[in-house]
Amino acid sequence: MDIRQIRYFVAVAEERNIGRAAKRLFISQPPLTRQIQQLEDELQVKLFERTAKGVELTSAGQLFLNESRNILSLIEQAQERTQRAGKGQLGRLDVAIFGSGILNTIPDILKRFKTAYPGVNIVLHQMSKAEQIEALRQKRISVGFNRLLAPLPDIDSTMILQDKLMVAVRDDHPLATKSLINLKELDNEPIVVFPKGARPNFVDLVSRVFQEAGVTMNITQTVIDAVTGIALVSGGFGFCLIPSSASVLQLPGVKYIPLGGLPDNATVDLSCIYLKDDHSPLLSAFLAVVHEYKSQLNHHTSFSAARE
Amino acid sequence: MDIRQIRYFVAVAEERNIGRAAKRLFISQPPLTRQIQQLEDELQVKLFERTAKGVELTSAGQLFLNESRNILSLIEQAQERTQRAGKGQLGRLDVAIFGSGILNTIPDILKRFKTAYPGVNIVLHQMSKAEQIEALRQKRISVGFNRLLAPLPDIDSTMILQDKLMVAVRDDHPLATKSLINLKELDNEPIVVFPKGARPNFVDLVSRVFQEAGVTMNITQTVIDAVTGIALVSGGFGFCLIPSSASVLQLPGVKYIPLGGLPDNATVDLSCIYLKDDHSPLLSAFLAVVHEYKSQLNHHTSFSAARE
DNA sequence: AATTGGTAATACCTTAAAGGTATCAAGCAG
DNA sequence: CTGCTTGATACCTTTAAGGTATTACCAATT
Numbered sequence: 001m002d003i004r005q006i007r008y009f010v011a012v013a014e015e016r017n018i019g020r021a022a023k024r025l026f027i028s029q030p031p032l033t034r035q036i037q038q039l040e041d042e043l044q045v046k047l048f049e050r051t052a053k054g055v056e057l058t059s060a061g062q063l064f065l066n067e068s069r070n071i072l073s074l075i076e077q078a079q080e081r082t083q084r085a086g087k088g089q090l091g092r093l094d095v096a097i098f099g100s101g102i103l104n105t106i107p108d109i110l111k112r113f114k115t116a117y118p119g120v121n122i123v124l125h126q127m128s129k130a131e132q133i134e135a136l137r138q139k140r141i142s143v144g145f146n147r148l149l150a151p152l153p154d155i156d157s158t159m160i161l162q163d164k165l166m167v168a169v170r171d172d173h174p175l176a177t178k179s180l181i182n183l184k185e186l187d188n189e190p191i192v193v194f195p196k197g198a199r200p201n202f203v204d205l206v207s208r209v210f211q212e213a214g215v216t217m218n219i220t221q222t223v224i225d226a227v228t229g230i231a232l233v234s235g236g237f238g239f240c241l242i243p244s245s246a247s248v249l250q251l252p253g254v255k256y257i258p259l260g261g262l263p264d265n266a267t268v269d270l271s272c273i274y275l276k277d278d279h280s281p282l283l284s285a286f287l288a289v290v291h292e293y294k295s296q297l298n299h300h301t302s303f304s305a306a307r308e
Numbered sequence: 309m310d311i312r313q314i315r316y317f318v319a320v321a322e323e324r325n326i327g328r329a330a331k332r333l334f335i336s337q338p339p340l341t342r343q344i345q346q347l348e349d350e351l352q353v354k355l356f357e358r359t360a361k362g363v364e365l366t367s368a369g370q371l372f373l374n375e376s377r378n379i380l381s382l383i384e385q386a387q388e389r390t391q392r393a394g395k396g397q398l399g400r401l402d403v404a405i406f407g408s409g410i411l412n413t414i415p416d417i418l419k420r421f422k423t424a425y426p427g428v429n430i431v432l433h434q435m436s437k438a439e440q441i442e443a444l445r446q447k448r449i450s451v452g453f454n455r456l457l458a459p460l461p462d463i464d465s466t467m468i469l470q471d472k473l474m475v476a477v478r479d480d481h482p483l484a485t486k487s488l489i490n491l492k493e494l495d496n497e498p499i500v501v502f503p504k505g506a507r508p509n510f511v512d513l514v515s516r517v518f519q520e521a522g523v524t525m526n527i528t529q530t531v532i533d534a535v536t537g538i539a540l541v542s543g544g545f546g547f548c549l550i551p552s553s554a555s556v557l558q559l560p561g562v563k564y565i566p567l568g569g570l571p572d573n574a575t576v577d578l579s580c581i582y583l584k585d586d587h588s589p590l591l592s593a594f595l596a597v598v599h600e601y602k603s604q605l606n607h608h609t610s611f612s613a614a615r616e
Numbered sequence: 617a618a619t620t621g622g623t624a625a626t627a628c629c630t631t632a633a634a635g636g637t638a639t640c641a642a643g644c645a646g
Numbered sequence: 647c648t649g650c651t652t653g654a655t656a657c658c659t660t661t662a663a664g665g666t667a668t669t670a671c672c673a674a675t676t
Contacts, residue, residue: 001311001383001387002310002311002312003309003310003311004310004634017652017653018652018653019651019652019653027634027635027636028635028636028637029652029653029654030635030636030637030638030653030654030655030656031634031635031636032635033653033654033655034634034635034654034655035634037654043387043390043391043394044391044394045390045391045393045394046394047390049587050652050653050654051643051652052642052643052644052651052652052653053643053644053651053652054651054652054653055652055653058394058588059393059399059400059588059589059590060390060391060393060394060399060589063389063390063393063398063399064386064390064393067382067385067386067389067390068386070382070386071379071382071383071386074375074378074379074382075309075379077375078372078375078376078378078379079309079351081371081372081375082351082353082355082368082371082372082375083351083352083353083368085353085367085368085371085372086351086352086353086354086366086368090371091367091368091371092367279357280366280367281367281368282367312663325623325624326623326624327622327623327624335663335664335665336664336665336666337623337624337625338624338625338626338627338664338665338666338667339663339664339665340664341624341625341626342625342626342663342664343663345625358623358624358625358671359623359672360622360623360624360671360672360673360674361622361623361672361673362622362623362624363623363624
């Protein structure tokens with residue numbers, strides 16, 4: 001049995017006339033007659049009664065007509081869905097995020113992607129940097145969001161943005177009135193740092209900055225993520241240096257003040273990582289959204305810079 | 309797209325190796341490679357990633373694998389169901405019955421047919437003789453049960469049994485004690501007859517019998533069917549002649565007594581009728597059951613005749 | 617670094633089957 | 647009885663599926 005034969009059968013059943021059906025199918029009548037005969041032979045069932053005016057369906061033929069329509073429609077659907085899946089418009093994308101990365105940029109990107117590809121089911125996984133890399137290699141995830149990556153041979157990354165540093169400070173502290181804090185002003189002040197976990201990470205960046213500026217760093221706590229660090233600031237444990245994108249988080253009694261007097265490379269990047277040899281259309285589609293987001297981000301910041 | 313290609317695709321997806329799949333399909337590797345390429349070209353989707361050890365499904369391929377399995381299973385089902393329909397094991401059979409015909413024989417036949425062909429949905433219609441013939445011609449029904457048919461050019465019939473005549477009589481009537489009533493004993497007695505409707509019918513048979521025997525027939529009521537007639541006997545309206553198969557009906561105060569002194573042709577047949585040019589397997593199957601029923605009926609009656 | 621074993625891809629040929637043309641046989645309307 | 651329409655058959659052409667031989671590629675191993 002053959003899809004062609006099924007198509008032919010449906011045409012004949014609908015036209016109730018082999019010659020007319022042949023015209024509709026843009027073939028001549030004899031091969032159509034033969035295909036129908038073959039179909040009947042194979043099924044060992046008479047599908048049509050031959051009459052003087054044409055043909056008419058037997059009851060078995062009527063049943064087979066229904067089934068045939070189902071089959072053709074299922075095939076059509078399969079083709080369409082497969083093509084959509086091939087364009088990355090359908091399927092499932094497993095994405096890893098890290099603790100505080102969820103604060104603003106990542107939700108924006110995910111929201112854009114969901115709008116552009118509503119057929120794709122996004123599944124989020126909270127994972128540390130090391131876990132993300134392992135999960136990528138095991139193909140449990142397709143993309144991970146992260147900061148401060150060391151290059152790896154099998155993993156590519158795309159930098160999304162570079163956060164400058166800010167200081168989280170209690171609003172009853174003398175420095176809280178300033179619009180810019182110089183690193184030197186934090187000399188020997190109590191500092192909460194994060195995260196715990198695989199190096200290199202944000203702590204290393206902060207340490208390097210202090211070291212290069214010759215400022216003493218007085219670490220009082222090392223906590224798991226930015227949210228916890230800022231909560232400790234709110235609780236009076238001291239200062240906390242954060243990537244500026246974490247400043248969307250509002251906690252009672254906490255103010256965020258830009259940190260000045262730093263070298264240009266004192267930034268922390270947000271990147272997304274993915275397997276170098278993953279050519280799936282879903283990933284490509286996702287990265288396209290990321291790049292679009294990135295370029296709009298640049299335009300926007302240059303605009304606001306021009307206005308200021 | 310082609311069912312063959314779908315089968316090939318499933319084999320390759322399952323073996324994750326084109327060469328192995330080719331062996332399983334009893335073809336050589338190159339044409340299989342080509343068929344898969346064609347499928348990919350047609351869908352414009354890469355279904356497999358080619359690796360050193362074989363191939364592996366892309367996510368679009370995974371989706372298409374699911375769809376393919378659905379398609380193949382639907383095709384298989386369609387073939388099987390169509391073949392069963394072709395053997396008359398599946399479908400719908402519209403059967404017409406008449407008022408009192410439902411009393412014993414017809415339910416027996418229907419029961420047998422339902423046991424032998426459980427996949428067939430039997431739909432019953434109550435119809436008079438004339439209605440049945442019209443419905444047959446319009447193909448609203450496939451079989452009708454009836455009595456006393458006049459032959460028609462486009463309709464065939466099969467006689468199922470011939471009922472002898474019996475008399476329904478109130479049990480308080482003097483004749484009710486007899487084991488056989490002679491027609492002459494009904495001379496000028498009040499008689500209820502049935503049915504109303506298209507001739508020839510049961511009334512005509514009864515009238516003819518009276519006439520040929522030279523007995524005066526005193527019709528007091530003409531009612532629609534046997535059940536009503538017997539009910540009137542129960543109500544004291546007189547006698548009622550019935551086909552013996554209607555004697556399974558028990559009503560208070562009514563006895564059935566065989567009618568004697570009649571010619572051999574004083575019987576009323578039960579037949580089923582159908583279109584002469586209906587060659588549907590469902591009808592054939594049904595008629596086969598009818599014939600089987602008939603032959604068993606004959607064996608049974610000859611046995612009981614032998615024993616008596 | 618070269619080799620070998622196993623993979624899919626390609627080139628070229630053979631064979632099977634689908635399609636086309638011409639014609640026939642059957643049934644119905646005039 | 648005669649066209650006219652229908653599906654069926656015979657025979658040829660063309661398309662496409664399948665086979666054989668070979669190549670290109672990758673990875674694991676020596």
